[in-house]
Amino acid sequence: MTEPSTEEVLAPLRNTTWKFGVLMSVLVVYTGLFLYAWYLQLQHGLVVTGLGDWGPGGGIPWGLYIGTFVWWVGIAHGGIAISAAVRVFKVERFDAIARIAEVLTVIALMMAAANIVFDLGRPDRLFNTLEMLPSTLYHSPLAWDITVITLYLVLSVTYLILSLRSELHALRDRLPGYLQPLYSFVLLGYRPAEDEKVDRMLWWLAIAILGLVPLLSGGVVPWLFGLVGAQPGWFGAAAGPTMLMESLASAVAMVFIVTAVFRYVYDWTFIDEDVFMGLAKVLGFLSLAVMWFLLQEVLPGLYAAPTQSQEVTHALLDAPLYWVAVIGINVGMLYLFLGIIRPRFFNIPAAVVASVLITGGIWTKKVLFVVDGLLHPTFPPLTNLYPSGWYVPSLVEVTIAGGSLVIAALLFAIATKLIPMVEIDAQEVDE
């Protein structure tokens, strides 16, 4: 990796191009659309979605929002996991993308939480869940989710802020004046002597975050579904590992995409092809793991499984979107392996497309996972007597869930104007 010059890294903070203005306008316009859709939903209630009552009502109570929530939680892992790995396992190759990854984690967690809020019938009462936490923690898987996600968010934000301090202190004079109050806040009580201690704190935080990864995407999130016996598609011994692999894969794909965008937009060639090749290798093998777990799900579901499991599996295989997802993941994966084996076929734009296919495929798969389980409930005879349901997300719903992606982009764009997006060693600040 070529060392980034301080000048290069600080450029986005100092200069704003007309291109950035265009990007912001597009994002803000869509955000306006999103706000309007959300306003409609808040005003009229969830009746404006495609969701409905499970049971004789023939509807699906959870859909796009919950699927998107699960996807965002997954994305949140990649970022901080890469950054933590850089710190704990000294994977210096990824130094240049650690900060981008950290910011991605914080934003992804906020978007995950936002999708839960979109899904609530009474978002104004969100804090009831916190108020009741001391007792619901004993029995509600949703309370576990809230707890672990909050913990993860607190750790990630702390990690991000701590890792910024010495750097901001060294760079302060060269950063825009109107941001000084923000930096004063981040640097509250800063003494240069703290650097060593903060480094140790960061190391331990990294360990804690790495430990939380399997507990979140491979734990409380799949448990949210797997513990509810009424839906056969949600239960499976491999559900936790499956979801963890999907999460890590879509997260690394997202890191790849975001990093490529930064390199392209700011011409940051110091993030060299080696970094992307490294990510591509990780993503290729994670995608392979995703497909392997998919096989674990499908084959036992087809071969002499209990009737209801068979039905779910068949329904899944009959859904065209499922194949879109599976083929997307496979095409992306095959391209990445091609690039790994024959580097002359590897180029960043094509790998970005592969990443989009993979993470998009996983998003689709997650939404189908939520919906399919609900469409094919277990327990005959009762469920045989329900009308067979269907679910098509409404335009409002799509706008809101898609809005989380746009808002994430918007937050990223704003972040580039607030903090350096590449970690700079305070000792090596050059003129």
Add this chain to the structure above:
Amino acid sequence: MDGTDSTIGGPGPGDPDWEAWADAVLEGTDFDPELGKAMARDAVRVNEGDLARSTFYDRYHEVVQDEFGVDRRPADDLVEPSETGDDHDSTDAPLPHVPDTGATDEEPENRTRRTVLKTMAGTAAAAAALPGCLSADGPGSAFVGDSEDAIAASQTSEDPSDVQLGMVIDLERCHGALDCMEACKRENNTAVGVHWNYVFRYAEDGEGKADRYMPRPCQHCSRPTCTYVCPTEARHKRESDGIVLTDYDQCVGCRYCQVSCPYGVNFFGWGEPSDPDGFDYAREDKNGDRVAGNPPGGVMGKCTFCVQRQDSGDPNLEGTTACAEACPWNTISFGNLNDPEDDPQQHLKEKEGSHTFHLLESVGNDPSIIYVGFEPSINAESGESTATTFDELGFVDYRREVLDDRTPKRKVGNETETDSHD
């Protein structure tokens, strides 16, 4: 028990020779023969179900202590197996599980905490134990184990504080008139397409016509999955009478209860209620929680066992529900399942020879609705009723269709007003 297989090997108390035999046996002891004989007679009555164990225990507790200095009869024998609990195998539970509404908990009525306190019974292993409790991956696999006694106690003890309101629904009497559904809608002012008491109309294999009926209110389970998963404890099981309710002021509308209920009894407030003022009773129950009638927008609703009637203080309304009252065939008997004098048990007594079942027994939620008749087979198919149809009553069977209008509903007609039945 025929009395002859008594442990000491003599004739049973029903036998004419028994008195003399008993006197001879008891003469050789220093203890009161009359007490021994009286207890033996009553013990047989206990075995035959004519006498409650708790009564038996209380009746002799003092004399036994006077006579023997100690009453060794195990107090936990007071618990009798529930009518339906016996088929749970309590010996080989595959997973630890959480004792639920244990009768041992001394907590006063505390709405929000009760489920938890009872559920957890102070165990630190709660989190570890819970998966076993919520998963229902196989018939009966989840809800077997050590709390059978507690459950049984909550269901059958005659201590009046152990009330579990419930229903006996007699499928042999149901004619598919749908009067119960209509009465429920009128009483609770539920929205279009919402049927808290839903009558399944179905045909068995090859019969073609849907001439079988099964009303399905909320099962008010003793192990309600919906209360376990609720992140705010808005969904709770009331301590004093076992009604499962939703606190409309606490619910955040996440619908976790809906996806976790195997019976599909929940109906969400997708929009604002079509008729906000159509509920004629008090909304608050005796604990001061807003739980009665149709839910406001964004909040979950379901059958409340007409809690507004149970808490009304009006003896004509207490112990009744709209659906039970409306049925011309006396299909539904509502009351305290634990009281042998109350309607449900009287109904069961009357139909002693008939088959009874719990709906989806294998999921282990331990419902408080006992059906008389036969459960629909796995081949059952729903179809157009041969009795009253939904169309005749202006009911919407498939709420999805109503919601698909997507027009925010102010007043999309009131099903109870299109009544053409009475």
